[in-house]
Amino acid sequence: GNSVTQMEGPVTLSEEAFLTINCTYTATGYPSLFWYVQYPGEGLQLLLKATKADDKGSNKGFEATYRKETTSFHLEKGSVQVSDSAVYFCALLNTGFQKLVFGTGTRLLVSP
Amino acid sequence: NAGVTQTPKFRVLKTGQSMTLLCAQDMNHEYMYWYRQDPGMGLRLIHYSVGEGTTAKGEVPDGYNVSRLKKQNFLLGLESAAPSQTSVYFCASSATGAGGNEQFFGPGTRLTVL
Numbered sequence: 341g342n343s344v345t346q347m348e349g350p351v352t353l354s355e356e357a358f359l360t361i362n363c364t365y366t367a368t369g370y371p372s373l374f375w376y377v378q379y380p381g382e383g384l385q386l387l388l389k390a391t392k393a394d395d396k397g398s399n400k401g402f403e404a405t406y407r408k409e410t411t412s413f414h415l416e417k418g419s420v421q422v423s424d425s426a427v428y429f430c431a432l433l434n435t436g437f438q439k440l441v442f443g444t445g446t447r448l449l450v451s452p
Numbered sequence: 453n454a455g456v457t458q459t460p461k462f463r464v465l466k467t468g469q470s471m472t473l474l475c476a477q478d479m480n481h482e483y484m485y486w487y488r489q490d491p492g493m494g495l496r497l498i499h500y501s502v503g504e505g506t507t508a509k510g511e512v513p514d515g516y517n518v519s520r521l522k523k524q525n526f527l528l529g530l531e532s533a534a535p536s537q538t539s540v541y542f543c544a545s546s547a548t549g550a551g552g553n554e555q556f557f558g559p560g561t562r563l564t565v566l
Contacts, residue, residue, distance in 0.1 A: 382560075384495075439485075440495075442494040442496075444492055444493060
């Protein structure tokens with residue numbers, strides 16, 4: 341079946357540090373891949389997406405590249421800010437299905 | 453344009469009580485979803501709908517019922533609440549189910565069942 345595996349958190353960084361949150365997936369076919377972000381007390385918001393292999397999604401300084409050969413979609417940011425503190429979810433949507441499959445989420449804590 | 457709204461924001465129930473959670477979207481989306489979020493488990497799909505008058509089971513449908521009588525509304529019902537249904541519930545909508553389509557989420561309903 342389809343599944344998404346994310347690194348467990350929390351990830352604790354100082355402001356301006358480099359961020360990587362690992363995400364790998366298992367799926368049949370060619371899924372679309374997403375990163376969603378959840379700020380405290382709020383619902384999820386789409387951060388970025390990629391719909392085919394080698395696509396790079398980017399938004400607000402975050403990037404992730406769809407790597408079919410390693411079935412990965414790692415989230416990166418060159419310099420994190422305190423305002424990036426949130427929970428980040430990796431997700432996939434497989435062709436022919438209407439249902440997102442989420443990872444368990446990774447909490448990021450950024451200190452000044 | 454309010455996006456996706458959920459009512460209520462918080463609720464405390466006793467075991468065996470019933471309640472309905474309301475989700476409304478003003479984006480004319482065809483697809484709507486109900487998820488529950490539990491610590492360490494991410495979001496799990498309860499039920500979903502691909503259009504007005506249709507519903508389908510998701511990953512964890514037991515103990516819940518849904519209805520989509522109007523395109524803009526998607527109701528989630530708990531007929532006899534149990535402590536295991538203590539969770540945060542999120543509604544979402546999307547234009548279609550096609551790959552790459554963004555799901556828009558509501559702010560959530562925090563439910564506690566005593």
